[in-house]
Amino acid sequence: MLLSPYPTFGERIRIALLWIWCALVILFLLVPILIPVPLSFNSGAFFIFPLEGLSTRWYEMVLGTQRWQSAIGNSLIVAFGTTLIATTLGTLTAIALSDEKFPGRRIVMPLLLSPLIVPVVITAVGSYLFYARIGLASTYAGIILAHTALASPFVVVTVAASLTGFDRNLMRAAAISGAKPLTAFFRVMLPLILPGVLSGAAFAFVTSFDEVVVVQFLASAGQRTMPLEMFIGLREKLSPAITAAATLMMALSIVLLVVANLLARRGQKRPGAAA
Numbered sequence: 001m002l003l004s005p006y007p008t009f010g011e012r013i014r015i016a017l018l019w020i021w022c023a024l025v026i027l028f029l030l031v032p033i034l035i036p037v038p039l040s041f042n043s044g045a046f047f048i049f050p051l052e053g054l055s056t057r058w059y060e061m062v063l064g065t066q067r068w069q070s071a072i073g074n075s076l077i078v079a080f081g082t083t084l085i086a087t088t089l090g091t092l093t094a095i096a097l098s099d100e101k102f103p104g105r106r107i108v109m110p111l112l113l114s115p116l117i118v119p120v121v122i123t124a125v126g127s128y129l130f131y132a133r134i135g136l137a138s139t140y141a142g143i144i145l146a147h148t149a150l151a152s153p154f155v156v157v158t159v160a161a162s163l164t165g166f167d168r169n170l171m172r173a174a175a176i177s178g179a180k181p182l183t184a185f186f187r188v189m190l191p192l193i194l195p196g197v198l199s200g201a202a203f204a205f206v207t208s209f210d211e212v213v214v215v216q217f218l219a220s221a222g223q224r225t226m227p228l229e230m231f232i233g234l235r236e237k238l239s240p241a242i243t244a245a246a247t248l249m250m251a252l253s254i255v256l257l258v259v260a261n262l263l264a265r266r267g268q269k270r271p272g273a274a275a
Helices: 009-034 057-064 066-097 105-116 120-134 140-163 169-176 181-210 213-218 226-236 241-274
Strands: none
Touching (some): 057 066, 057 241, 066 105, 066 140, 066 181, 105 140, 120 140, 120 213, 140 181, 169 181, 181 226, 213 226, 226 241
C-alpha cells in the first residue's frame, strides 16, 4: 500500500508528487508516438499544427495505391513466415531447455537470447554477408530467416515462462498410458502451454512486421516492406501518407501486444492450476 490507514499530510503530498511524476514520464514516452496520429488525418500536404482540416485521404493513399499495397503485402508475407518458423523453433527450443538434464543449458540460453542484446545492424550486416554467399540475399526466404533469428528469442522466453509451472509427470502419465511422445505433446502439453505459444507468436509477428534494418540489407526493390517504404519516403519525399502508415502499424502492434499480454497472463494461471 502506498498510503497508511491514517495518512499524514506529508504522505498525501508525497503520493501526489509520485502520481504527477508518473504522469509526466508517461507523457514523455507517449507524446512522440502519438503525434503522427492527428497528422495522419490532416487534409493538407504538410506536417503542421494546427491541422488544415480533417481528411482520410492519406489512408486512402496507403491502402489504395500499388506502391503501399505491395509494401503491406510484403510485410505480411515476411511476418507470417517469420511467425510460423520462429514459433515452431522457439517452442521446441524452450521445451528442450526446460529439461534440467539438458546439457549446456546455462550456455545455450544466453546464446539464444543474444539477438536481443546485439545491435540489429550487426545482425543485418552478418546476415547479408552470409546469405549473399549462399544465394539467399534479395529473397523472401533470406529475409524470413534473418527475422526468425530476431524473433525466436521472444518465443523462447514466453514459452519457457509457461513451462515453469508445467508438471512433467503429466507427460510420464501419458507415456505410461501408451501415448506416443508426439501424441502426448499435442494432447497434454500443448493445450496447457498454448497461451504462452500464442503470446510468443504475437511478439514474433510484431518484431518482424516492424523491423527495417535487416530489410534494408536483404530486400530487393520489389520486396520493400512497410517500414522500409516509410524510411525511403522520409528520404525522398515527406508525405503525410507516412503518418497514416505509421498509425496503422502502431494500431496493429498495440492490438497484438495487448493480446500477447492477455495470453501470457492466462498462461501463468493455467499451468499452475494444472500442477
